[in-house]
Amino acid sequence: MMLQKTGRCRCGAVTLTVSAVPVMTAACHCDGCKKMSSSAFSLTAMIPSEGLEVQGEVVKGGVQGPELDHFFCPSCKAWMFTRITGFEALTNIRPTLFDTEDPEIQAWCRPYIETMVAKRLSWVTTPAEHVFESMPDMADFSELLKGFAERG
Template identity: 50%
Template sequence: MKNLTLPAVGGCRCGRVRVRISAPPLLTMACHCTGCQRMSASAYSLSAAIPSEAFAVTQGEPVIGGLHGASRHFFCPYCMSWMFTRPEGLDWFVNLRPTMLDDPSWFTPFIETWTSEKLPWASTPAVHSYEALPAMEEYERLTTEFAGSFGGAGKSGG
C-alpha cells in the first residue's frame, strides 16, 4: 500500500467539482448497507473521515442528492458522482469517497459497517467489522488505533 501524500486533491468523474484534503483521515470505512449499495451501484461504499477543517471544495458547487435527509450526500451537478457526505450532528468530519482523489491507491478500509446487509460474496480487508454501526463510545478507540496503523500518512508533497 502506498502512503497518502498531503495535500491531496481530486474531483468528480467529469472534473467540474474539485476537492482538496490537507490532513490524513481519522478513519477509513466500507459500508455494506443497502442504501450505500444503491447509491454507489456497488457492493459497498468507501469513505475516509476527513477532519472538516482539512477538507475544501476548490472548484465547482456540489449539490445535495441521495435521499435529501439529515445526512447530506453531495454530488457533482453535472456527472452526478457521489463525492462526499456530511453526517447530521457530526460537523467535525466529512466522509469523502476516497476514489474521488486523484490518487486513491493509499486507501484501505479499516472498519466495515452494516455487515448484516452485505452481499454474501462481498469482502474487504477491514480490521474491524460491525453488523450495524460501532457504538459512539467505540470511535475514540477506533480512531486512535487507526492513527497508529496508518503509517506514512501526512507526508508532504506537491
C-alpha cells in the first residue's frame, strides 16, 4: 500500500499530500523559525520533493534569502513548507499540519536533529539524537540521512 498523508493549513485553503516518508526530521531554534512558528522552535520533516503535492495557492513569505523560500497559505498565513536552493530534491514540511493523532505523523514530529541550539530557550528540551550549536556541516549531512534511515 502506498503512503498517502494529507495535511492542511488552519483555514483549509491549502492541502499538502505526501506520498514519501521523511528522510530526516528536525527542530530548529533560529530566530527566524521561532518567529515564523510563533513558538520556541520549528519542527521540520524533510521529504523528497517528488513526494509532495500542493493543492491550493501558496505564497512566498517570511524572511527570504538567496537560499530559502518559505511558502505560506495566503488566507490564514500558516507556514506550509520551505525549499532550500541547492537542495531542490528535498522539501521541508511542517508535520503538525497533518493529523498528529496518527502514530506515523507523531514520528514525523519527533526531531532526529536539533539545530541552532545556541539560540534555544533555556527551558526547552527535545528528544533529538544529534544536537548542533548552529547548523550541521554539509559534509556530515549524508551520514545524518543514513543514520535517520537506519533508525527506521
